[in-house]
Amino acid sequence: xxxxxxxxxxxxxxxxxxxxxxxxxxxxxxxxxxxxxxxxxxxxxxxxxxxxxxxxxxxxxxxxxxxxxxxxxxxxxxxxxxxxxxxxxxxxxxxxxxxxxxxxxxxxxxxxxxxxxxxxxxxxxxxxxxxxxxxxxxxxxxxxxxxxxxxxxxxxxxxxxxxxxxxxxxxxxxxxxxxxxxxxxxxxxxxxxxxxxxxxxxxxxxxxxxxxxxxxxxxxxxxxxxxxx
Amino acid sequence: xxxxxxxxxxxxxxxxxxxxxxxxxxxxxxxxxxxxxxxxxxxxxxxxxxxxxxxxxxxxxxxxxxxxxxxxxxxxxxxxxxxxxxxxxxxxxxxxxxxxxxxxxxxxxxxxxxxxxxxxxxxxxxxxxxxxxxxxxxxxxxxxxxxxxxxxxxxxxxxxxxxxxxxxxxxxxxxxxxxxxxxxxxxxxxxxxxxxxxxxxxxxxxxxxxxxxxxxxxxxxxxxxxxxxxxxxxxxxxxxxxxxxxxxxxxxxxxxxxxxxxxxxxxxxxxxxxxxxxxxxxxxxxxxxxxxxxxxxxxxxxxxxxxxxxxxxxxxxxxxxxxxxxxxxxxxxxxxxxxxxxxxxxxxxxxxxxxxxxxxxxxxxxxxxxxxxxxxxxxxxxxxxxxxxxxxxxxxxxxxxxxxxxxxxxxxxx
Numbered sequence: 001x002x003x004x005x006x007x008x009x010x011x012x013x014x015x016x017x018x019x020x021x022x023x024x025x026x027x028x029x030x031x032x033x034x035x036x037x038x039x040x041x042x043x044x045x046x047x048x049x050x051x052x053x054x055x056x057x058x059x060x061x062x063x064x065x066x067x068x069x070x071x072x073x074x075x076x077x078x079x080x081x082x083x084x085x086x087x088x089x090x091x092x093x094x095x096x097x098x099x100x101x102x103x104x105x106x107x108x109x110x111x112x113x114x115x116x117x118x119x120x121x122x123x124x125x126x127x128x129x130x131x132x133x134x135x136x137x138x139x140x141x142x143x144x145x146x147x148x149x150x151x152x153x154x155x156x157x158x159x160x161x162x163x164x165x166x167x168x169x170x171x172x173x174x175x176x177x178x179x180x181x182x183x184x185x186x187x188x189x190x191x192x193x194x195x196x197x198x199x200x201x202x203x204x205x206x207x208x209x210x211x212x213x214x215x216x217x218x219x220x221x222x223x224x225x226x227x228x229x
Numbered sequence: 230x231x232x233x234x235x236x237x238x239x240x241x242x243x244x245x246x247x248x249x250x251x252x253x254x255x256x257x258x259x260x261x262x263x264x265x266x267x268x269x270x271x272x273x274x275x276x277x278x279x280x281x282x283x284x285x286x287x288x289x290x291x292x293x294x295x296x297x298x299x300x301x302x303x304x305x306x307x308x309x310x311x312x313x314x315x316x317x318x319x320x321x322x323x324x325x326x327x328x329x330x331x332x333x334x335x336x337x338x339x340x341x342x343x344x345x346x347x348x349x350x351x352x353x354x355x356x357x358x359x360x361x362x363x364x365x366x367x368x369x370x371x372x373x374x375x376x377x378x379x380x381x382x383x384x385x386x387x388x389x390x391x392x393x394x395x396x397x398x399x400x401x402x403x404x405x406x407x408x409x410x411x412x413x414x415x416x417x418x419x420x421x422x423x424x425x426x427x428x429x430x431x432x433x434x435x436x437x438x439x440x441x442x443x444x445x446x447x448x449x450x451x452x453x454x455x456x457x458x459x460x461x462x463x464x465x466x467x468x469x470x471x472x473x474x475x476x477x478x479x480x481x482x483x484x485x486x487x488x489x490x491x492x493x494x495x496x497x498x499x500x501x502x503x504x505x506x507x508x509x510x511x512x513x514x515x516x517x518x519x520x521x522x523x524x525x526x527x528x529x530x531x532x533x534x535x536x537x538x539x540x541x542x543x544x545x546x547x548x549x550x551x552x553x554x555x556x557x558x559x560x561x562x563x564x565x566x567x568x569x570x571x572x573x574x575x576x577x578x579x580x581x582x583x584x585x586x587x588x589x590x591x592x593x594x595x596x597x598x599x600x601x602x603x604x605x606x607x608x609x610x611x612x613x614x615x616x617x618x619x620x621x622x623x624x625x626x627x628x629x630x631x632x633x634x635x636x637x638x639x640x641x642x643x
Binding site: 048052055057058077078081082083084085086088090092094096098099100101105109110112113114158162170 | 231232235236239240242243538539541542543544545546547548549550551552635636639640
């Protein structure tokens with residue numbers, strides 16, 4: 001899995017809405033494996049917009065995003081979906097677990113969609129992920145039977161389902177108390193440090209951002225500072 | 230694909246009651262379609278069967294489809310010829326040399342042919358006069374193209390040969406005339422020929438027109454009675470394969486020149502009625518399924534509306550627009566499939582119920598119940614139709630779901 005190219009490169013990424021509002025402007029950023037990057041900034045600074053652009057959920061108006069050296073600007077939507085499925089993982093402020101499915105089934109959805117593993121292997125992987133996040137006893141429970149912190153950890157497990165190279169999180173602790181928020185950030189730190197993934201977290205919580213290895217600060221859609229530990 | 234179906238089932242399970250209503254709508258549509266089609270098809274099949282059974286499959290008549298061309302027309306085919314006031318010609322009508330034609334016709338595999346001469350005659354007995362249609366037949370040949378032998382109450386067709394001027398009539402006619410087997414009646418033809426005839430047989434077909442006003446005599450006897458020696462006016466043909474009647478009739482007409490009609494042509498008015506009947510039936514059941522389709526559209530639209538968050542997360546996880554569209558299409562198909570399955574079951578029950586119905590009427594054929602077609606193809610058509618309309622109903626909301634922008638939804642939910 002060693003690629004000479006950096007994991008993620010943004011070159012002059014700009015996003016302007018049709019109404020003329022500029023969300024982010026001329027973002028240049030290079031992220032390598034093993035980095036735990038916090039994107040910080042005041043409300044409306046374009047943090048989330050940048051995350052969606054880097055996560056291939058949205059397309060920039062100009063500039064380009066390269067994932068593992070591959071230019072994504074010209075790729076058709078199904079190819080972007082395939083990259084999200086196999087290479088990226090998302091965690092949002094809201095857990096977005098499907099309410100009709102158990103914890104285990106929720107984690108299984110991306111694995112089954114990718115269809116790279118047979119059913120028993122897929123289930124074993126999902127259980128392993130849940131176990132690693134301390135959720136083994138909750139595997140058969142429904143999302144509405146879990147606490148907020150547990151739900152968010154299930155969402156993390158789902159994001160990790162297909163062993164992504166890049167984990168993107170948008171205010172993942174926004175709905176959590178301090179203790180659970182700290183626990184989630186610990187997980188992120190561990191994922192970056194131990195597994196060599198890149199973790200990109202949008203947060204407005206400066207306290208938590210300090211746990212990251214790198215902090216990118218955004219004001220009015222532009223990077224104003226980019227500091228590493 | 231299993232995943233898509235699992236997800237679709239999960240989403241539908243949240244709207245169990247609404248799903249059930251849509252499924253019931255489809256089920257009723259399918260059930261009515263099956264029951265009505267079964268009744269109609271059953272009756273039509275029975276009717277056609279009767280027609281095919283009672284009538285010859287092909288009739289060759291002693292006339293041409295269009296009048297013979299005039300000499301002046303033939304002399305100047307491209308000329309502007311106008312002919313008025315063509316004089317009637319006295320000519321002995323009929324098919325002559327029927328023997329040659331019979332030899333050709335009987336060479337057709339599975340075919341039986343019988344020449345007949347029909348004509349009107351007045352039967353007189355005591356103070357009663359009844360006009361009937363007399364058919365002159367060759368008993369051996371005629372038995373092969375008709376069911377008359379089966380309908381004989383007393384006597385046999387062959388008895389015509391044993392008695393000079395034997396006559397076979399329907400039981401109702403015998404009652405009207407007040408004659409019995411062995412009695413002698415006087416037959417007078419429009420040509421003025423009068424013959425003494427002996428009743429040698431009685432038949433009952435169940436068809437009032439035949440039983441009340443038809444009689445059978447030997448072909449030769451009728452040729453004398455009608456004063457049309459050595460001619461027949463129809464050749465009747467019965468085939469092994471009735472579906473071949475129409476093309477065969479066209480072939481025979483092209484070869485012999487005489488107007489040749491298949492059973493389909495002779496009953497075209499009734500068959501046309503069936504076509505219209507079927508069109509009405511399909512529109513009514515189609516309308517029921519259309520209403521059911523709206524139910525499916527409704528449930529899928531509701532689910533799409535409620536599940537925007539789930540759609541967004543599935544897309545962010547790497548589901549394509551096609552996957553999402555398939556997911557909601559699958560929900561429509563599941564509802565359609567459940568409706569079709571339930572509908573087949575209800576339809577079957579309805580048919581069993583209809584089969585128990587008895588009408589207290591005396592019909593000629595002795596039928597006092599619904600004639601039901603039990604054909605798996607009716608179920609297949611109904612189910613296919615239901616599934617197709619369900620899929621169609623789901624397409625619009627499914628496309629809407631596929632086009633949802635996950636970024637906007639995730640922003641809105643945060």
